Amino acid sequence: MKLVRYYEGTEICPGLLDGAGQLRSLSGEVVDITGAALDAATLARLAAIDPEQLPLVAGTPRLAPCVGGVGKFMCIGLNYSDHAEEAGMALPEHPILFMKATSAIAGPDDDIVIPRAAQSVDWEVELGVVIGRAAKYVSEAEALDHVAGYCVINDVSERDYQTKLSGQWTKGKSCDSFGPLGPWLVTRDEVSDPQALELTLDVNGQRMQAGSTATMVFSVAQIISHLSQMMTLHPGDVIATGTPPGVGMGMKPQPVYLKPGDQVRAEIAGLGVQSQNVRADS
Structure with missing residues (x-):
């Protein structure tokens, strides 16, 4: 579904x-x-x-985030080998975890809002995993049984906030509008292999990211199993599983970041398309 x-x-x-x-x-x-x-x-x-x-819904209503009442919004960093290479960082020994504030969650086509004084807002298309059954101390073999479904996530990031304001990455990841989810929550039965999905992201019609979940350092099953050793994953919790190469921070000869008026399109095969306009905060 x-x-x-x-x-x-x-x-x-x-x-x-x-x-x-x-x-x-x-x-x-x-x-x-x-x-x-x-x-x-x-x-x-x-x-x-x-x-x-079921009743047909008239027109083309605005879409909300594809799952509501999210308890934890967890993100995995440097989880694509080719993205770690473009960032000039070593592959992690264990999944890198940071949290994204649930107040950052937005609809799939809602505007990306650049915070006041922000200069380094970046894009990251990611496979989102939504937990359907509580997971605690689960093995990799049983991990996917705890998944309700999958969705597209754009892990929007303010790189200066993330790297220069001290503390954890959460600061640069949690601004309002920085977590669009959807358009759909595609149930697990429709995704035969979460490690065989193509991801793309365009900015103003130009292809920036193109990758496959096949190049993840840690698979969805490994991520769920790992996190469940430390905390209970609850139904409705969301995990963003990392991004392939092509983020603005890694552009040569210099980084390229989002600006008001830009348009972003993120897609994962079978999971739908997000489209966002970028605007400055008032």
């Missing part, structure tokens, strides 16, 4: 895409697409519904 959250006025409603790509309402079936709706029994019940029997 491709689960969607969309706006009716200021209210966020649950939905899904039917076989023709039309948006159907799930408001009569679940309250929202949150961790509480991502258990196996609920997903199986939704999957058994004939989409043709």
